[in-house]
Amino acid sequence: MPEGAHRPRRGATTIEEVARAAGVSRQTVSNALNAPHRVRPETLERVTATIRELGYQPDQSARSLRSGARRTIGYLTPVDDPNDPNPLMAGFLEALVDAAGEQGRRVLLFRPGRGAPDALAAIDELVAARQVDGLVLADVLHQDARIDHVARLGVPFVAFGRTGPAQPQHWVDIANDAAMAAVVRHLAARGHRRIGYLGASEDLPWMAARRAGFLAEARRLGLSAVTAAHPQVEAVRALLRGPDRPTAFAAGSDLLALDVYEAVRAEGLEVGPRGVAVTGFHNTPLCRHLHPPLTSVRLPLRAITGALVGRLLDQVRGQAVPTAGGELAAELVVRGSSG
Template sequence: MPEGPHRPRRGATTIEEVARAAGVSRQTVSNALNAPRRVRPETLERVNAAIRELGYQPDQSARSLRSGARRTIGYLAPVDDPLDPNPLMAGFLEALVDAAGAAGQRVLLFRPGQGAADPVAAIDELVAARQVDGLVLADVLREDVRIAHAARLGVPFVSFGRTGPGEPQHWVDIGNEAAMAGVVRHLAALGHRRIGYLGGAEELPWMAARRAGFLAEAHRLGLSAVTADAVMADAVTTDAAETGPGTGSAASGAAVAASVRALLGGPDRPTAFAAGSDLLALDAYEAVRAEGLAVGPDGVAVTGFHDTPLCRHLHPALTSVRLPLRAIATALVDRLLDQVRGEAAPAHGLELPTELVVRGSSGRSGGTGRTLPPG
């Protein structure tokens, strides 16, 4: 029996056969495989249907040899403690791997060798070995040496976090100031007029932005706002003297608790605390309870930032700002692959909105969680 035009045949199906079956050009099939967002949805569906029906399998090795592309993205993983990993960055990595896979890419994790602190050498080694097509950088600091070095090398890169003036604007980030302003509006709408802020390391640009957003919105609304900076600095100094070096996490937690308790013991104690991270909010929970008070709308309201899994397991569940990690990862991969293909890089970074997930630590509902729209 002769074979039908759409029936798989013996031997490898070619890209030309897929194009004929879908009624499109060979270039359109190539775009569907390598840059699907360039193809109209109805055309993309037709091409994908032909690929499935014909059993077409692209020869990735041949394509890589012809183009020089490795179809691999390098992710310079932040240094972390494997016994106490950063839940936000773990979620980001999961989203990044998914976004890369959807674009036909793999993710290669790397970092400086054991005992080494200079990320520049690790980048040089990876680029020299031609193992990746481009880089994803995260936790971007002011005057970040990784950004400056990648730009100097001319290697395609994107960053989760804003680059500075005069640097390539290949970044995707959230609106940290706007997100914290939304927290302030939420607490003000619940009737809170005296609000404390817990920010942690203000030298980190995203934490500084959250603090600025808190203060600006509290001032605009005429609220009494206090930050725990001075009390926390004193507590860190005391903890370091008592516990010695190498106890940064414990000292930080104790400093936050001390600052919250000091503010709650003052004459104008806050009725709510907005924290710059979920872990800082957890320290606030402990301090509030140590003062004999309850966390929640009938006691002291507390909010966090990042909406890590921790939030749902606290009692009451923690109101927190949710980051659009999947949207961030997809935008980073798209922007990186545009550079790899030689397309013009955007002149501006991309800021994505967040959501405030309201739970029992501040909300007046059952605390199961409802999401407020951005802004």
């Protein structure tokens, strides 16, 4: 090996070795890592260069024991089928891990064990073990018991989905009603005056908001609006057989839009501008692979998770937190299914 070349080291480099190589004290190295504003710029530059050269990695576990911070966020994952996973929540998790990593945090996934009645015991176990600094909850329902539980525990938390009026407003969500109103305006601009809506259970707050946004905007524009009941495919087919059949359908999710595709084709009609226009919601990957490709509402997942992590860390650090939830706009992605 040429003289002066970097030699691989055996074992982990210690903070004392960094201090000796940089010609500074151990405390100066610690300050360079944890409080760089206390170190003179030329010294900070020298210490930082030495850290890079020696490949020093601070002992995060020791730092956590001293500070009480675990630098880990717990995410209570929704129950899902591993053979048929929810593509939206998979994208949410990917964005959450990135957002946490940008703040020097890891994400710990957990959920109740098989046969457990609810998530509260799993939350209690994780909190008691002091494994996380705070929690991220998703799929938040009306007066969700998980929200009341973590609030009583005094655990920092944020929710993807709106909490109830009497609950802490540590949430981030999209404007579901406004997003569906944008869908209605898009279809109206394409000349559709009779529009159908296909949604899921209104026990899900986001679905209720989408339906409300659809109906309100249709009324405002003077459109004829109908909603399909269950089962979905047969309900859509029944509407398409009527004398005033809709010329377009807005679905509350991309999977529901597939039911509309099936119903339209079962009636011998065509999906698209020359037949029955169809829109979905969530902009999952399947939208691009349908024929024709599906117009859908794209959720700003990176903006959502960035806001969630930011709000959570404000609580962890004892900083002022907003007294209201955060609402973000979604984006309509127009494709061939609606022109």
